[in-house]
Amino acid sequence: MLTATRRFEFSAAHRYWRDDWSQAENQRVFGKCISPYGHGHNYTLDVTITGTLDPRTGMVMNMTELKALVNEVLEEFDHKHLNEDTPYFKDQLPTTENLVRVLWQLIAAHLPTVARLAHLRIYEQPDLWADYDGAEETTFARAYSFAAAHRLHAPALSAEENRAVYGKCNNPNGHGHNYTLEVSVTGPHDPATGMVIDLEAMDRSVRAVLDQLDFCHLDHEVAAFADKPSTAENIVVYLWDELAPRFEGRLSHLKLWETRKNVFTYTGPHSV
Incomplete structure (x- = not known):
């Protein structure tokens, strides 16, 4: 299959808030995103x-x-308040997950018959996308990012072979x-929140694991690498x-950037 991709940019404001929830519940789920005036992003x-x-x-x-x-589709969203100025978020929250689905419907409907929409990725922030x-x-x-030291050394190899x-x-x-870890979670979006996963819960789960590696020497301070190379x-x-156990089957893949040139993707043992 041959695909072609083009990148677009637009700017918009939005707010997360449910009228049928209390202030405390909105605050707990959406955090700073409940500001009555909204906040904004440069979307990609x-x-x-x-x-x-x-x-x-x-x-x-x-x-x-x-x-x-x-661009004709995005004109309806660019420099707009998604809640107030578009008709698409009167009955659903303008989350990243909901926004990408709305854009899919609009763009797919405009494509000529010679082409088919294959994929959309929307970045709300450089480190957050759907x-x-x-x-x-x-x-x-x-x-997410973490910093760690290590030495590549395999116990099964001789000193000369390791070098x-x-x-x-x-x-x-x-x-x-400075490692960067991309964590992707796949699933149905919650119609109440418009989210695939509670972002704060996701952050807590990931940081709980990464904090065990952050500012450590992997070979000396992480038991898993005591007997195997920390590649x-x-x-x-x-x-x-x-x-994976923390995401109850919804973890779809991890991508680890060791440097800007070395990137490693894993989708779990089922894919091997």
């Missing part, structure tokens, strides 16, 4: 289409045409990284094993 929207390659033009769809089509592909479930993702395999990463005194592959599998 990645639109991915698929279709048959036109042998005459070499395109699935002219990107200029896609740009005009999507994915949607038209299915019943939505994916919500958030990025040959790991190079500078086998430095006896270790080295370190990014082993780290992301370890993080899956720690996090």
Whole structure:
């Protein structure tokens, strides 16, 4: 399958609030997002289409045409208050998950027959986004960071073999990284909150695991790496094993950035 993606940007305000909930309940679930005046974001929207390659033009769809089509849809949202200025959030909250589904319906309806909408990703913030592909479930993702030191050294290898395999990463005194972990959770969105998962609960669950690694030397201070090398592959599998039970089957994948050039994705043992 061939796909093409174009990125768009728009700015909007929104507010999370349910009239049928008390102030305390709204505060507990939505936190600072309940401000009566709303708050705002610079949204980034990645639109991915698929279709048959036109042998005459070499395109699935002219990107200029896609740009005009999507911008026409986004005009209804750009520099608007989503609750007050659009008709889509009178009966549902303008969460990231709900917004991506509304945009899917509008963009899909405008596409010509030669192309099909394959995927949308909307970033509310650089470390918070939602994915949607038209299915019943939505994916919500958030990025977290932690800093740790480690040394790549395999007990099963000789000193010479370790130096040959790991190079500078086998430095006896270790080295370190600012790691970024992307955590993606997939499931039906709660019609009451418009969310796939309670964000504050998600943050607590992830930080409870990452805080055990943050500002540590993995080989010396984390038992799981006492007898195996602390490669990014082993780290992301370890993080899956720690996090998956906390998300009760909704964890869809983890992506671990060791550096800007080294990225590792794991979807659990079922995918092996």
